[in-house]
Amino acid sequence: xxxxxxxxxxxxxxxxxxxxxxxxxxxxxxxxxxxxxxxxxxxxxxxxxxxxxxxxxxxxxxxxxxxxxxxxxxxxxxxxxxxxxxxxxxxxxxxxxxxxxxxxxxxxxxxxxxxxxxxxxxxxxxxxxxxxxxxxxxxxxxxxxxxxxx
Amino acid sequence: xxxxxxxxxxxxxxxxxxxxxxxxxxxxxxxxxxxxxxxxxxxxxxxxxxxxxxxxxxxxxxxxxxxxxxxxxxxxxxxxxxxxxxxxxxxxxxxxxxxxxxxxxxxxxxxxxxxxxxxxxxxxxxxxxxxxxxxxxxxxxxxxxxxxxxxxxxxxxxxxxxxxxxxxxxxxxxxxxxxxxxxxxxxxxxxxxxxxxxxxxxxxxxxxxxxxxxxxxxxxxxxxxxxxxxxxxxxxxxxxxxxxxxxxxxxxxxxxxxxxxxxxxxxxxxxxxxxxxxxxxxxxxxxxxxxxxxxxxxxxxxxxxxxxxxxxxxxxxxxxxxxxxxxxxxxxxxxxxxxxxxxxxxxxxxxxxxxxxxxxxxxxxxxxxxxxxxxxxxxxxxxxxxxxxxxxxxxxxxxxxxxxxxxxxxxxxxxxxxxxxxxxxxxxxxxxxxxxxxxxxxxxxxxx
Numbered sequence: 278x279x280x281x282x283x284x285x286x287x288x289x290x291x292x293x294x295x296x297x298x299x300x301x302x303x304x305x306x307x308x309x310x311x312x313x314x315x316x317x318x319x320x321x322x323x324x325x326x327x328x329x330x331x332x333x334x335x336x337x338x339x340x341x342x343x344x345x346x347x348x349x350x351x352x353x354x355x356x357x358x359x360x361x362x363x364x365x366x367x368x369x370x371x372x373x374x375x376x377x378x379x380x381x382x383x384x385x386x387x388x389x390x391x392x393x394x395x396x397x398x399x400x401x402x403x404x405x406x407x408x409x410x411x412x413x414x415x416x417x418x419x420x421x422x423x424x425x426x427x
Numbered sequence: 428x429x430x431x432x433x434x435x436x437x438x439x440x441x442x443x444x445x446x447x448x449x450x451x452x453x454x455x456x457x458x459x460x461x462x463x464x465x466x467x468x469x470x471x472x473x474x475x476x477x478x479x480x481x482x483x484x485x486x487x488x489x490x491x492x493x494x495x496x497x498x499x500x501x502x503x504x505x506x507x508x509x510x511x512x513x514x515x516x517x518x519x520x521x522x523x524x525x526x527x528x529x530x531x532x533x534x535x536x537x538x539x540x541x542x543x544x545x546x547x548x549x550x551x552x553x554x555x556x557x558x559x560x561x562x563x564x565x566x567x568x569x570x571x572x573x574x575x576x577x578x579x580x581x582x583x584x585x586x587x588x589x590x591x592x593x594x595x596x597x598x599x600x601x602x603x604x605x606x607x608x609x610x611x612x613x614x615x616x617x618x619x620x621x622x623x624x625x626x627x628x629x630x631x632x633x634x635x636x637x638x639x640x641x642x643x644x645x646x647x648x649x650x651x652x653x654x655x656x657x658x659x660x661x662x663x664x665x666x667x668x669x670x671x672x673x674x675x676x677x678x679x680x681x682x683x684x685x686x687x688x689x690x691x692x693x694x695x696x697x698x699x700x701x702x703x704x705x706x707x708x709x710x711x712x713x714x715x716x717x718x719x720x721x722x723x724x725x726x727x728x729x730x731x732x733x734x735x736x737x738x739x740x741x742x743x744x745x746x747x748x749x750x751x752x753x754x755x756x757x758x759x760x761x762x763x764x765x766x767x768x769x770x771x772x773x774x775x776x777x778x779x780x781x782x783x784x785x786x787x788x789x790x791x792x793x794x795x796x797x798x799x800x801x802x803x804x805x806x807x808x809x810x811x812x813x814x815x816x817x818x819x820x821x822x823x824x825x826x827x828x829x830x831x832x833x834x835x836x837x838x839x840x841x842x843x844x845x846x847x848x849x850x851x852x853x854x855x856x857x858x859x860x861x862x863x864x865x866x867x868x869x870x871x872x873x874x875x
Contacts, residue, residue, distance in 0.1 A: 284575070284641055287648035295655040302659040305678070306606065309671045313602040317670040328599040335539020341474030346669050347746030348605065349541055350477050352461075354824040355746065384468065390825070391460070392468040413601055419676075421668035423743060424821035 317417040330409025333402045342393070346418060353391065355427030360407075360414035362425050373407055428776040430501035432508035437777050438515065439494025440770050442522050444853050446487035447763075449529075451846050453480040458842045461835040471533070478532050478544050484758065485542060486525040490518070491766035492623055493560050496580060498773045499630050500564055504571025509563050517559035524552035540604070542612060543594045550594060557588055575644035576626050576633070579651055583622030590614045602670035613662045616758075617686060617728075621654040624724070624765050625693060631717045631772055632697060637706025646700075650692050657685035664736050668745060676738035683736040690729035690761075693721035710775065712788040712855075716768030719796060723764055727756025731803065743818040748831070749810030756803040764796075767852065774856050784855040791855060795848035802841035809834035 314320060334340075342353040365372035380403070384392040398406065428434070457476040460466050467476075497514055501507055508514060528549045531537060537544040545553065561584060568577055593610040629647045633640055663679025697718050708714060731753040735744040744750075775782045809831045816822040816830060 282645065282649075284645040284648065287645050287652070288575070291648045291652035291655075294652055295659070298656050298659040302662065305660075305663075305674075306610075309606055309666065309675070310603060312672045313600065313606065313670050317672075318600055318602050323600060331599055331601060331604075338474050338478060338535075338537055338539045338544065340539060340541045341477040341544075342472075344746045345601070346605065348669075349746070350474070351746060351748055351751055352473050352477070389464060389829075391464040391473070391828070394468075394472045409601075416602055416670040418668045418670050419673055421742060421745065423818050426817050426821045426827075427824055 319412060319415050322412050322415065324408065326405045326408045327412045328409075329402070330405035330407070330412075333398065333406045334409055337396050337398075345413065346416075347421065353393065355422060356410060357413050357416070357418070358422060358425060358427055360411045362427065365411060365414065369411075373404075376407055376410070377403055428779065430507055432511050433498050433501050433773075434777050435508055435511045435514045436494040436498035436773060439490055439497060439518055440774070441857065442518065443487045443491040443494060443766065444770075444856065446483050446490065446525065448849060448853065450480055450483035450487060451842075451849050453477075453483065455839075455842050455846060458835070458839040462832070462839050475532055475535075478537065479529055481542055482525075482528060482532070482544060486521075486528075488758075488762050488766065489557075490521060490525075491762075491770075492584070493518070493521075495627055495766060495769045495773075496560075496564050496584065498769065498777075499580070499627070500567050500577060503574050503577040503630070504568050506567050506571030509566040509570070513559055513563045517556040517563070520552055520556035520559070524549045524556065527552075538597075540597065540608060543608070554588075554591070557591070561585060561588060574640070575647050576630050579622050579629075579647060580626040583619045583626065583651075586619040586622070587615055590619065605669045606666070606671065609662055609665045613665055614659070616761075617661060618655060618658040620762065621658065621689065622651050624720075624761055625650045625654065625689075627765055627769055628693060628697065628717065628721060631713065631768060632700045632704075634772070635706065635708040635710065635714055635717060636700040636704025637708075638700045638704045643700065646692075646696050650689050650696060653685075653689035653692060657682050657688060661686045664738070664741065667738050667741055680737045684733060686736075687725075687729040687733050690721070690725040694725045697721045710772055710782040710785070712782065712785045712792065713768060713772035715789055715792050716764055716771050719792060720760060720764035720768050723756065723760030723796060723799070725760070726800075727753065727758075727760035727803065731756055731807070734807075744810065744814050747810045747813045747818070748806045748834075749814065752803045752806035752810055755806065756799060759796075759799045767792075770856055778860055780860040783860045784858065787851055788855040791848045791852035795845055795852065798841045798844035798848060802838055802845070805834045805837040805841065809838075 334345075339345075339356070340349040342350050343356045344351060345355070346357040347355065359376070360366070360372060363372040363375050380393075380396065380398070383395050386392070453476050456467065456471070457473060457480055460468075460473050460476065497508060524545075528537075528545045531546060531549075532544070536546060538546060543550075561581075564584070565581060568581055590611055593607045596607055598604050598607070625647055629643050632638065633643050659682075660678055661683035663675040664683040666675035666679060697720075701714065701718065735741050735749050735753065771788055812831060812834075813827050816827045817824060
């Protein structure tokens with residue numbers, strides 16, 4: 278350690294520098310918040326149903342098997358782009374039916390395959406959940422993931 | 428142990444170790460499901476195992492930090508703990524809240540954001556308990572001697588409480604939700620918890636190396652400075668793909684790369700102090716942990732973090748088994764080993780015996796550390812294969828996972844080894860105190 282640096286100087290650099298970087302980080306976070314609300318996410322599309330869908334997502338703790346935008350458990354497929362994977366961009370009705378049918382068919386019981394539990398969702402909750410996933414798919418996320426496989 | 432109230436730490440250590448054991452049990456169950464997918468599928472779905480595994484880790488680390496603080500504070504502040512009674516009360520509240528959350532999870536009672544799944548009222552109880560803890564320890568500090576060690580420690584603990592408040596904010600916009608979720612998750616583990624880590628490590632070094640406090644405390648400020656200078660903007664590496672502006676790619680890449688530096692500094696710090704120090708402390712096991720902790724933290728948090736932190740690499744690796752690999756070794760090195768190290772140091776003094784069962788403890792150290800490293804290697808290989816098949820070639824997720832079986836089988840094996848090591852360690856902490864073994868029969872002398 279350099280002999281020139283005293284403990285008091287090191288302490289002052291720590292407090293001053295940390296404060297500086299914290300303020301900078303706070304400012305950038307505030308800007309990012311503004312950017313998300315106005316640019317990268319669909320503000321009008323964030324309907325009550327999408328909100329309810331997020332609630333359904335949380336209530337069933339999907340995050341502890343699946344990932345969404347790359348975050349969560351890594352036990353089951355990425356779902357931020359599940360809408361794209363099911364062809365929602367070209368055939369939204371078909372995608373809705375396919376996702377609903379898939380979820381209603383769980384658990385598959387297929388040997389050697391990871392099992393998804395059956396979630397007893399009402400039609401309204403199912404619609405909301407899919408609305409939420411469709412809305413999430415529309416977030417401008419710098420084109421992640423690199424491939425629709427998720 | 429100079430101060431009577433240092434023994435307040437004992438029940439904290441005991442509860443922390445009980446929850447650590449439970450955490451490993453749930454980890455084993457989850458690792459088994461990776462190998463045998465139908466295992467307990469109806470009885471306890473995977474998401475319940477995982478939430479239990481991660482939440483137990485967080486809860487026991489926090490209880491461990493509290494125990495370490497209660498142990499260290501009287502010596503540093505030269506002052507008995509303000510109120511041992513309050514300490515026991517807040518431990519009871521915290522342990523009750525943690526247990527209630529854990530039991531609730533088994534019945535599907537939870538919120539749904541990763542790591543913050545605790546029901547609202549559990550979060551409130553945790554907050555209350557933690558505030559009592561801060562009150563109790565801060566008053567002790569205010570009445571007593573202020574050192575860099577206890578000031579930085581308390582700063583880290585207070586800031587952890589401040590950032591915890593973001594756990595109560597759950598906006599309906601998923602992108603905004605993630606933006607602030609990281610204010611808890613990242614600013615804890617890659618920010619203010621590093622203050623706690625560095626100060627506890629500094630404490631152990633002062634006690635065991637005999638190096639002058641002035642020198643160690645200067646290092647401490649430099650290290651925690653580097654942690655926050657890099658770690659705050661380093662949060663940007665979580666903002667690449669969640670709908671945040673693209674400027675986070677250069678900012679996150681640069682600053683999270685710099686996050687390696689404080690971890691490297693801690694390695695140099697620990698080894699340099701032991702090399703420089705004149706004191707030959709009899710607790711060799713504690714010395715082993717004090718050196719092992721920064722070393723594994725450097726690899727787990729530093730090297731394994733850097734491996735996938737650059738935005739153009741992370742674009743392909745984000746959310747693969749590589750993240751799991753990094754997560755396991757980072758938490759183990761930085762925080763698990765730290766608390767195990769403090770317990771190893773403190774227990775003989777709390778029990779007023781000579782360092783005991785050192786050989787068993789050191790075997791525990793080597794088995795657990797090697798197993799965690801091997802676990803990390805298997806998950807790293809799994810992550811690399813997954814990244815290539817899924818993110819480059821675009822293969823279907825489930826098909827890719829079936830290519831990873833071998834790695835998951837080996838990972839389960841490492842989990843069994845961790846379990847054995849945990850039993851050895853817990854026995855060495857709390858089992859019957861024995862006579863010190865003669866020096867000649869010590870097979871492990873890595874610290875000498």
